[in-house]
Amino acid sequence: MIRMLADPLRLRIIELLADGPACVCHLVEDTGAKQPNISNHLRALRGAGLVVAEPHGRFTYYRLLPDAVETVAGQLAELAQRARTNADARRECP
Amino acid sequence: MIRMLADPLRLRIIELLADGPACVCHLVEDTGAKQPNISNHLRALRGAGLVVAEPHGRFTYYRLLPDAVETVAGQLAELAQRARTNADARRECP
DNA sequence: TGCTCTTATCAGTCCGTGCTGATATCAGCG
DNA sequence: CGCTGATATCAGCACGGACTGATAAGAGCA
Numbered sequence: 001m002i003r004m005l006a007d008p009l010r011l012r013i014i015e016l017l018a019d020g021p022a023c024v025c026h027l028v029e030d031t032g033a034k035q036p037n038i039s040n041h042l043r044a045l046r047g048a049g050l051v052v053a054e055p056h057g058r059f060t061y062y063r064l065l066p067d068a069v070e071t072v073a074g075q076l077a078e079l080a081q082r083a084r085t086n087a088d089a090r091r092e093c094p
Numbered sequence: 095m096i097r098m099l100a101d102p103l104r105l106r107i108i109e110l111l112a113d114g115p116a117c118v119c120h121l122v123e124d125t126g127a128k129q130p131n132i133s134n135h136l137r138a139l140r141g142a143g144l145v146v147a148e149p150h151g152r153f154t155y156y157r158l159l160p161d162a163v164e165t166v167a168g169q170l171a172e173l174a175q176r177a178r179t180n181a182d183a184r185r186e187c188p
Numbered sequence: 189t190g191c192t193c194t195t196a197t198c199a200g201t202c203c204g205t206g207c208t209g210a211t212a213t214c215a216g217c218g
Numbered sequence: 219c220g221c222t223g224a225t226a227t228c229a230g231c232a233c234g235g236a237c238t239g240a241t242a243a244g245a246g247c248a
Binding site for chain 1: 111113115116119120161163173187
């Protein structure tokens with residue numbers, strides 16, 4: 001799930017979709033990447049539940065799902081919180 | 095930066111460090127990975143500013159930096175927020 | 189100082205995965 | 219229908235990066 005955000009192009013797609021739903025042709029134009037490449041990444045993101053496809057006639061609009069992103073953000077925030085509370089709990093070596 | 099959290103072993107290390115600073119031998123034992131592998135990942139995490147090394151005699155304790163993790167969490171949360179506010183701003187295709 | 193233990197570094201291999209080119213599918217429109 | 223344009227799928231290639239084995243560096247202890 002977090003792995004999906006690791007690839008630069010995929011992160012770029014997500015940032016673009018954060019400005020509102022967009023169709024594949026927009027993403028292709030804005031990123032400069034080839035269309036099959038974008039399509040592949042969108043399939044991966046769809047499979048991870050980060051985006052949904054909304055077909056409108058010939059075009060397919062993709063929408064970023066805020067809940068999924070927020071879930072990841074929450075998990076990381078919780079990790080940070082745990083690290084803060086356990087800052088002094090050093091496990092001693094034998 | 096986010097890329098550092100993509101690798102499963104590195105994420106595991108970070109989770110372990112969230113329970114408090116630990117030395118390399120602990121991480122080796124808990125993850126079951128070989129020591130050079132752990133050391134390499136720790137160097138990467140150190141380079142990304144996610145952890146710091148605290149040498150204590152022969153041992154080296156590693157500490158997770160909560161601020162770094164929280165920064166990433168904040169960026170993701172902001173992305174989710176933007177997606178929410180721009181949910182209806184669909185860019186029409188020509 | 190010599191020995192042991194912990195950690196760091198390096199060279200090499202191997203595998204996952206992102207990119208590309210070709211092609212298929214599908215919707216609208218003449 | 220046949221054509222055009224948008225998107226999806228697939229096979230092959232290539233490259234980055236994770237893992238391993240050997241080895242070095244450094245600190246404590248006899």
